[in-house]
Amino acid sequence: MPLETPARIVSELTSRGWNADREAVTLLAGADDPNAALEAVVERAPDEALKLSSAHVEEVLAEFEAGNGNAPVSSGPDTGTNPKNELGSPDETKGVDSNGVDSSGDGAVAVAGNDGETSPDADGSEFGDGVTDVSRPDESVRDPDFDARSLEIEGDITGESTGTGEYDDFVSVFKDRFERLSKQLRSRVNARPTSAVQSMPGGGDTAIVGMVSDIRSTASGHWLVELEDTSGTYPCLIMKDREFADTVNELLHDEVIAVEGTLSDDNDDGDGILFVDDLYFPDVPRTYKPSTADRHVQAALISDVHVGSQEFMADAWSRFADWLHTEEAERVEYLLVAGDMVEGVGVYPDQDDELDIIDIYEQYEQFSEYLKEVPGDMEILMIPGNHDAVRLAEPQPGFDEELRDIMSVHDARISGNPSTVTVEGVDILMYHGVSLDEVIAELPDDKASYDDPHKAMYQLLKKRHVAPQFGGKTRLAPEEKDYLVMDTVPDVFHTGHVHKLGWGKYHNVLAVNSGCWQAQTDFQKSVNIDPDAGYAPILDLDTLDMTVRQFSRD
Numbered sequence: 001m002p003l004e005t006p007a008r009i010v011s012e013l014t015s016r017g018w019n020a021d022r023e024a025v026t027l028l029a030g031a032d033d034p035n036a037a038l039e040a041v042v043e044r045a046p047d048e049a050l051k052l053s054s055a056h057v058e059e060v061l062a063e064f065e066a067g068n069g070n071a072p073v074s075s076g077p078d079t080g081t082n083p084k085n086e087l088g089s090p091d092e093t094k095g096v097d098s099n100g101v102d103s104s105g106d107g108a109v110a111v112a113g114n115d116g117e118t119s120p121d122a123d124g125s126e127f128g129d130g131v132t133d134v135s136r137p138d139e140s141v142r143d144p145d146f147d148a149r150s151l152e153i154e155g156d157i158t159g160e161s162t163g164t165g166e167y168d169d170f171v172s173v174f175k176d177r178f179e180r181l182s183k184q185l186r187s188r189v190n191a192r193p194t195s196a197v198q199s200m201p202g203g204g205d206t207a208i209v210g211m212v213s214d215i216r217s218t219a220s221g222h223w224l225v226e227l228e229d230t231s232g233t234y235p236c237l238i239m240k241d242r243e244f245a246d247t248v249n250e251l252l253h254d255e256v257i258a259v260e261g262t263l264s265d266d267n268d269d270g271d272g273i274l275f276v277d278d279l280y281f282p283d284v285p286r287t288y289k290p291s292t293a294d295r296h297v298q299a300a301l302i303s304d305v306h307v308g309s310q311e312f313m314a315d316a317w318s319r320f321a322d323w324l325h326t327e328e329a330e331r332v333e334y335l336l337v338a339g340d341m342v343e344g345v346g347v348y349p350d351q352d353d354e355l356d357i358i359d360i361y362e363q364y365e366q367f368s369e370y371l372k373e374v375p376g377d378m379e380i381l382m383i384p385g386n387h388d389a390v391r392l393a394e395p396q397p398g399f400d401e402e403l404r405d406i407m408s409v410h411d412a413r414i415s416g417n418p419s420t421v422t423v424e425g426v427d428i429l430m431y432h433g434v435s436l437d438e439v440i441a442e443l444p445d446d447k448a449s450y451d452d453p454h455k456a457m458y459q460l461l462k463k464r465h466v467a468p469q470f471g472g473k474t475r476l477a478p479e480e481k482d483y484l485v486m487d488t489v490p491d492v493f494h495t496g497h498v499h500k501l502g503w504g505k506y507h508n509v510l511a512v513n514s515g516c517w518q519a520q521t522d523f524q525k526s527v528n529i530d531p532d533a534g535y536a537p538i539l540d541l542d543t544l545d546m547t548v549r550q551f552s553r554d
């Protein structure tokens with residue numbers, strides 16, 4: 001391979017997935033043996049390097065001159081992989097794990113912007129060709145330890161639905177929500193039922209646990225929050241100058257909170273209020289200690305595949321599936337899909353114009369074909385989303401028999417939305433995420449936004465409910481019990497739906513919103529939604545560290 005010109009060097013480097021400084025290229029071109037120099041530089045470039053610099057080349061050339069440059073140490077990644085394809089590779093190396101992602105922080109591992117970070121190469125290729133050429137299933141390097149695996153599902157509505165849609169069912173689901181969430185709060189406050197509070201003498205202290213039934217600002221700028229329990233309602237006043245007054249901005253209708261305070265002097269007259277001194281959410285304890293797996297094993301957390309849409313990114317998907325067959329992905333033994341497997345039909349107005357496959361069953365057949373590309377030894381779990389062919393109201397049951405048959409590839413497991421899946425001891429709460437739209441619409445930007453979807457997830461963790469507010473975008477199916485309450489704290493919370501990538505830790509719980517495999521639709525363009533498409537967050541189940549890999553070329 002003659003490598004006499006800089007152009008050749010650039011093309012050789014890009015074909016291996018590397019980007020290089022102009023100076024580095026000039027140095028390589030001027031080397032006595034450019035070919036060997038390039039080999040050595042590529043071999044020795046540090047995992048976390050985003051670009052080959054002149055310093056990398058100089059180091060190698062100096063060794064060549066010293067006469068020991070012909071035996072490059074093989075410490076780098078194999079040529080089938082490309083470390084710079086990973087999101088979040090920080091410029092410096094401090095705390096960088098072997099995957100090139102800073103995992104030393106608080107878990108909000110430096111993904112710092114899902115767009116600019118990965119700086120497309122000159123040729124637009126962000127994923128090295130090495131990755132697309134990897135071995136296919138029959139030559140797979142994978143050799144999993146099946147005995148070490150475990151995957152159990154809890155909180156699955158599938159087959160358990162009792163709701164008839166009657167008014168009584170709504171009463172029971174809200175009653176159940178209130179009972180279970182108030183239990184979480186009662187250990188922290190000495191609450192009385194609102195009916196008992198009503199007959200207390202004025203001026204005394206008390207606490208109330210209730211569901212937020214109304215939030216109003218008063219003429220003087222204070223907040224009046226009405227709390228409802230099973231015995232009635234009671235108005236609670238949050239003064240604007242209290243340090244927690246801002247917390248009112250975080251409140252959603254129908255969530256359950258506790259307040260402590262002092263009753264107004266006129267309480268005996270029957271129209272008293274509670275002056276709030278403290279406000280509590282069910283929340284996750286700050287000291288929560290998540291469980292981890294006993295061995296090094298990983299899960300790919302993805303969602304919103306949207307097969308059937310003209311915007312489905314088939315190439316990115318295939319690169320992802322191919323990568324799963326490589327040595328680097330050997331430990332990725334689980335694939336967890338958080339809904340919107342297909343684009344569906346009739347989900348949004350004018351959706352037909354953007355459909356590639358118009359028949360919903362054909363969409364699932366096609367999805368199933370794509371699923372076949374991933375290694376057959378992987379454990380797969382899928383829950384439905386709002387584009388899937390199951391009832392829209394939450395909790396959504398898992399796919400029916402007909403669809404299960406179509407998607408039976410690799411014996412994928414199917415569960416409802418939401419579900420908690422315990423993978424080798426790690427509790428992962430999977431929820432598609434429709435309520436995130438609502439949380440983002442209702443709360444201030446710094447608490448929840450499309451750019452930081454994980455922060456909206458923090459709010460759900462704090463409220464210990466995946467869809468607190470009823471009646472807006474989130475449809476609730478009335479059931480005997482509320483499947484959407486988080487009775488126990490998950491170790492990992494995995495959602496999708498908003499098509500944005502974001503993750504971080506809230507009180508040690510890892511919240512991950514996993515992006516999508518659908519490029520921007522016309523609708524999304526019209527409302528300025530810029531999706532993060534073609535990324536796969538890879539979770540280390542033994543440490544709960546995350547690495548995000550990009551398979552799209554944008």
Ligand code: D5M
Nearest residue numbers: 304340348349386437497498499523529
């Ligand atoms: O939704 C992907 C994201 O885009 C989610 O935040 C809702 C929003 N979205 C997409 N299409 C529409 C329409 N037509 N109306 C309102 N909101 C929309 P997904 O459900 O995965 O398509």
Ligand code: FE
Nearest residue numbers: 304340387497
């Ligand atoms: Fe979606």
Ligand code: ZN
Nearest residue numbers: 340385386497
């Ligand atoms: Zn969705």
